[in-house]
Each structure stands twice: as C-alpha cells, then as structure tokens.
Amino acid sequence: MLGKLNLMPSAPAKSEAPPQPTRSWYPVVGLGWLIPGGGYFLLKRPGRGALVLASVLCMFLLGLMMRGAMFQPQTGDILTTVIYVGGFIGDLASGLLYLLTIWLGYNQPDMAGHVHDYGTKFLVAAGLLNILGMVDAYEIAIGKKD
Amino acid sequence: MPKMNLTHFEAAVLFALFSSVVLGVITKRTDTERLRYGLRCFAYFVVALIGLGWLMHFGHG
Numbered sequence: 363m364l365g366k367l368n369l370m371p372s373a374p375a376k377s378e379a380p381p382q383p384t385r386s387w388y389p390v391v392g393l394g395w396l397i398p399g400g401g402y403f404l405l406k407r408p409g410r411g412a413l414v415l416a417s418v419l420c421m422f423l424l425g426l427m428m429r430g431a432m433f434q435p436q437t438g439d440i441l442t443t444v445i446y447v448g449g450f451i452g453d454l455a456s457g458l459l460y461l462l463t464i465w466l467g468y469n470q471p472d473m474a475g476h477v478h479d480y481g482t483k484f485l486v487a488a489g490l491l492n493i494l495g496m497v498d499a500y501e502i503a504i505g506k507k508d
Numbered sequence: 509m510p511k512m513n514l515t516h517f518e519a520a521v522l523f524a525l526f527s528s529v530v531l532g533v534i535t536k537r538t539d540t541e542r543l544r545y546g547l548r549c550f551a552y553f554v555v556a557l558i559g560l561g562w563l564m565h566f567g568h569g
Contacts, residue, residue, distance in 0.1 A: 487523065
C-alpha cells in the first residue's frame with residue numbers, strides 16, 4: 363500500500379497574535395479589591411463588572427442580614443490558623459464592603475444556629491468570589507485573556 | 509439592617525446562584541458559553557445539594 367501523499371499545499375495556519383496588555387495591572391487589581399467588579403469597569407467591560415458587583419454585594423448583604431460573624435486572625439494549631447486566618451483573608455477580600463462594615467461598628471459575636479453559620483460563610487464567600495473576579499481582571503489586564 | 513431567617517435549602521440555593529453567576533462570568537469566551545456554563549454550574553450545585561441532603565437523611569437513619 364502506498365502511503366497517502368500530501369500533494370496539495372496546506373492552507374496557511376491562521377496566526378492569532380496574542381492579546382496585548384492594555385494597561386498596568388496594579389490599578390485593575392487594586393480597584394477590583396476595593397470595589398467588587400471595579401477592575402472590569404476599568405477595563406471597559408461593564409457587563410461583567412456589574413454581574414460580579416451584584417453577586418458579591420448580594421452575598422455580602424445576605425451574610426450581614428443573617429448576622430454572620432467576621433473572622434479575626436488567630437493562630438494556634440494548624441486547623442485554627444487555617445480557619446481564622448483564611449476566614450479573615452476571605453472577609454478582607456470584599457474590600458470596601460468589609461472596611462465600611464467594620465468602620466460602622468458591625469461586631470457580631472459567633473453564635474450557634476444555622477442561620478448565623480450560613481451568614482458567616484456568605485461573608486467569606488463574597489470575598490472569595492471577589493478574588494475570582496480580581497484574578498480574571500488581572501489576566502485580562504496582562505493580555506493573557508480576552 | 510433587617511434580620512433574615514432562611515432555611516438550609518434557601519440559603520444553599522442563594523449561595524449556588526451567586527457563585528454560579530461569578531463562575532460563569534470569569535470563564536469561557538463568548539456570552540452564550542458563559543450563560544451555559546453558569547446554568548450548568550447552578551444545576552450541579554442544586555443536584556449536589558439535594559443529593560447530599562438525601563444522603564444525610566438516610567445517614568441519620
């Protein structure tokens with residue numbers, strides 16, 4: 363059997379130039395932390411910014427309305443450190459929402475009950491969602507993503 | 509700030525909803541793909557929620 367000969371010239375492959383970085387990523391990530399979705403607004407992607415802002419805001423407000431507790435960083439054994447420092451970072455990642463809440467005197471003690479427990483998780487999850495948005499905006503800013 | 513009381517199910521569905529929106533926004537290339545991915549994530553969340561709920565129900569005996 364003869365091998366298949368490729369006599370036809372192949373079509374030139376489309377060369378896609380990688381997206382160029384549009385701006386420095388510092389303000390994008392900084393604004394994205396301070397105002398959830400702010401990085402997208404700076405990158406002129408208001409639809410995505412509005413969705414991230416609405417999601418993080420709703421989750422944070424629901425957490426407050428469920429009287430969730432804010433984490434304070436504590437160290438000790440590994441589990442305590444992971445939970446309390448990780449929880450604090452998650453809370454802090456909500457940016458201005460967290461700072462305003464603390465400045466306005468919100469100080470909910472950690473109480474038993476599933477509603478309070480969900481509230482605490484909602485407050486942390488709002489920050490974690492904001493981190494996802496910040497990472498995405500960072501990747502757009504450095505040209506890794508469109 | 510009004511206090512809100514939600515059941516486990518309501519809280520978990522709201523959590524799934526907002527998480528799915530963000531997961532949909534940050535992934536994929538086109539808006540249609542993002543919408544589909546967000547809906548699929550939400551469906552997975554709800555299926556896992558109901559499945560784990562039944563698992564705990566039977567686990568308790």
